[in-house]
Structure formats: structure tokens, C-alpha cells
Amino acid sequence: MPMRPEMQLPMFNKVLNDHVGHGKLDYERTIRTGELLGLHDHETATISHDGTVFVIAHQCQELKLKLATHELSYSADLVEAGQVGQAIASLDRVRVVFECLIQELDILETLSPRNYQTVRKTLGKGSGQESPGYNQIMAAGPVLWKALSDLLAARNTTLSALYHDPDADSHLYLLTEAYTTVDGLWQKWLFHHFMLVKRIIGISHDTNSLAENKTTMLASSMMRPLFPELWSIRVAMTHEWVEARGHH
Ligand code: HEM
Structure with missing residues (x-):
């Protein structure tokens, strides 16, 4: 427009x-x-007023995902080099970028279901899985995890030992918590996206994406963490406490 x-x-x-x-x-x-x-002169951006909103909001998301990946790559370098304080600062920047990413999805929540259908007609068989930024963040997960587990091994500790006694190496503990914060925000972004889809096109067994995937599939994929071990350690510790106390 x-x-x-x-x-x-x-x-x-x-x-x-x-x-x-x-x-x-x-x-x-x-x-x-x-x-x-x-970059807003093609069919989707010009089909309607909301088409422009759709395209720019998506481009902003891709840029922020790229920014987060750029920083995550640097964080991995720092963890590998054992520069824990700087790695924490770098992951803190990723936190800010992810918070913006989540907040910005709200722009798309203002699209009405009716106006979105006009935009949707121009999207072909496009799938969210085709998002370059999403693929990059998913690829960053194992790289960062390897850097952290190597560092734990180099310092003769394990995740379990660190979580049972954070003061034994408080910097390393803060680093693992910085990882957890980033991962938590990543999952919050996926959850926000899920709510966005629910609000605009609906989530149901017979509502499919343009790529013919079931929208309900998102309910399970949004629960997938970048660093599964950081979440299973919590489950393991709760089990230990329950066993020690003999009740829930
Ligand atoms: C009007 C807004 C949006 C609607 C209606 C929408 C709809 C959908 C639907 C139906 C799916 C599931 C099937 C598929 O993979 O295509 C999906 C997946 C996905 N979308 Fe969106 N989306 C919207 C905005 C966004 C934005 C802004 C991003 C940011 C890059 C995004 C990224 C993704 C990703 C990464 C997936 C795959 C997630 C997974 O498989 O867990 N979407 N979206």
C-alpha cells in the first residue's frame, strides 16, 4: 500500500x-x-495494508534471529576459550535480543483472522521450517552444548555436581544458568508463536499449514529445548529430593 x-x-x-x-x-x-x-515491493507486501505489516514484522524477526545467532557463535568461542565472565555477558546480550524477538511477535497478533487470509493467499506452500534464522538457532544448540560440556570436563566437574553445589564453581554455575535463561526464552518465543497461530488461523486437528502440516504439531515442537540436559537435571534433582523425603 x-x-x-x-x-x-x-x-x-x-x-x-x-x-x-x-x-x-x-x-x-x-x-x-x-x-x-x-525490500517490500513484492506481492505479499503490496497485496494489502496488512501484507506490508506481515512482511516487515517477519523481516524484523529474521534479522533478530540472525543477530542472536551471530552472538551465540561468539558465546561458543568464549566458552571454548574458558572465558566464562565474557561468555556470560555475551549470553546476556542474547537474552535481550530474544526478549525483543518475543515482544515483537505481538505486532503480528494485531492481524485480524480475516485480513490475514488475504495475505495468506500469496504465501504459496511456505512453512515456518523454511525460516533461516530458526534453522541457525537450532544448529547453534549442539555447538554451545558441546562447548559447555567440554568446559565442565576440563574443570573436573559435572552438571549434577555443579547444581548440587553451585558455590564450588560459582562462575561456571552462572554460565549454565545463562544457558538456561537463553533456552527458556527460546521456548517462550516458540510458545508465543503457538499462541499467535492459535489466534490468527486456529489450532486444531483439521487446520493444516500451507505446507500441509497439522497445526497441532506445534504443541509438541514448541516444548523442544536447545539444551535438554539443563532441564533434565531439574527433574533428576526433584526425584532425588522426593526419594530422600519419601513423599512428593
Ligand atoms: C501471521 C503470523 C504467523 C502464522 C499464522 C504462522 C503460522 C504457522 C504455522 C501454521 C506453522 C506450522 C506448520 C509450518 O511449519 O508451517 C508455523 C510454524 C513455524 N513458524 Fe510461523 N506463523 C506466523 C509467524 C511466524 C513468524 C513471525 C516466525 C518467525 C520467523 C515464524 C516461524 C515459524 C517457525 C520457525 C515454525 C516451525 C516451528 C516448529 O516446527 O516448531 N512464524 N507457523
């Missing part, structure tokens, strides 16, 4: 005494705003 003429680029900026929006100013060249802001 075309924007009102007064709001369209290029436009004159009085402070700069120049036109913004040709993609030629230093800032525009560094950020590549010409390409970035010109």
Missing part, C-alpha cells in the same frame, strides 16, 4: 540541507538503508 506522499522517501532534511532516502549518504551507505527499506 503506498504511503501518503508527505511521508515518502526521499524527503528533504533541513538540518542536513540535503535529501534523505536516495541511499547515498554515509549513514545510508553504512546501514544499507537503500536495500533494506526497498
Whole structure:
């Protein structure tokens, strides 16, 4: 949908005494705003007002997923190098990115079921599984996990020992908790997405995705953690306590 003429680029900026929006100013060249802001001219983005919202909101998600992967790759390097404090700081940045990712899904919750059906007609057989960012984060999981388990082994400890006695190596404990925070937010994103799908197209055994997958499939896939061991340690500890006390 075309924007009102007064709001369209290029436009004159009085402070700069120049036109913004040709993609030629230093800032525009560094950020590549010409390409970035010109990515909304295809069928889905132009079919309706909400088509533009759909495309930009998805592009924002892909960019944030890329940002998170970029940082997770760095976190893995730091864990491998045994730089625990810096790895915690890096994972904390991933936390912020994931929080934004989750919050931003709310933009799509404002699409009405009726308006979405118009957009959906242009999506072919597109599936969420085709999201590059999703695939990258899923691939990051085992890489980060290997880096952490190698570090635990190098420090002669195990996840179980660390969780039973966090003060024995508090930095390592904080690192594993930073992993847990990131994983928890990843699953929250999947859950938010599940609620989004429920709100817009509905979740039921006879509601299929464009790729002919059952929407109910999402209920189980959203529970899949990046680092399963960090969740099973909690279950194991609860079992131990229950056994020690003799009741639930
Ligand atoms: C109007 C908004 C949306 C609707 C109606 C929607 C719908 C669906 C449906 C029906 C599925 C299940 C079948 C399939 O894999 O295609 C799905 C999966 C998926 N969607 Fe979306 N989606 C929306 C927004 C998004 C956004 C913004 C992202 C971000 C990249 C996303 C990422 C994914 C991913 C990664 C999956 C696979 C998840 C899994 O298998 O556990 N979706 N979506």
C-alpha cells in the first residue's frame, strides 16, 4: 500500500540541507538503508495494508534471529576459550535480543483472522521450517552444548555436581544458568508463536499449514529445548529430593 506522499522517501532534511532516502549518504551507505527499506515491493507486501505489516514484522524477526545467532557463535568461542565472565555477558546480550524477538511477535497478533487470509493467499506452500534464522538457532544448540560440556570436563566437574553445589564453581554455575535463561526464552518465543497461530488461523486437528502440516504439531515442537540436559537435571534433582523425603 503506498504511503501518503508527505511521508515518502526521499524527503528533504533541513538540518542536513540535503535529501534523505536516495541511499547515498554515509549513514545510508553504512546501514544499507537503500536495500533494506526497498525490500517490500513484492506481492505479499503490496497485496494489502496488512501484507506490508506481515512482511516487515517477519523481516524484523529474521534479522533478530540472525543477530542472536551471530552472538551465540561468539558465546561458543568464549566458552571454548574458558572465558566464562565474557561468555556470560555475551549470553546476556542474547537474552535481550530474544526478549525483543518475543515482544515483537505481538505486532503480528494485531492481524485480524480475516485480513490475514488475504495475505495468506500469496504465501504459496511456505512453512515456518523454511525460516533461516530458526534453522541457525537450532544448529547453534549442539555447538554451545558441546562447548559447555567440554568446559565442565576440563574443570573436573559435572552438571549434577555443579547444581548440587553451585558455590564450588560459582562462575561456571552462572554460565549454565545463562544457558538456561537463553533456552527458556527460546521456548517462550516458540510458545508465543503457538499462541499467535492459535489466534490468527486456529489450532486444531483439521487446520493444516500451507505446507500441509497439522497445526497441532506445534504443541509438541514448541516444548523442544536447545539444551535438554539443563532441564533434565531439574527433574533428576526433584526425584532425588522426593526419594530422600519419601513423599512428593
Ligand atoms: C501471521 C503470523 C504467523 C502464522 C499464522 C504462522 C503460522 C504457522 C504455522 C501454521 C506453522 C506450522 C506448520 C509450518 O511449519 O508451517 C508455523 C510454524 C513455524 N513458524 Fe510461523 N506463523 C506466523 C509467524 C511466524 C513468524 C513471525 C516466525 C518467525 C520467523 C515464524 C516461524 C515459524 C517457525 C520457525 C515454525 C516451525 C516451528 C516448529 O516446527 O516448531 N512464524 N507457523
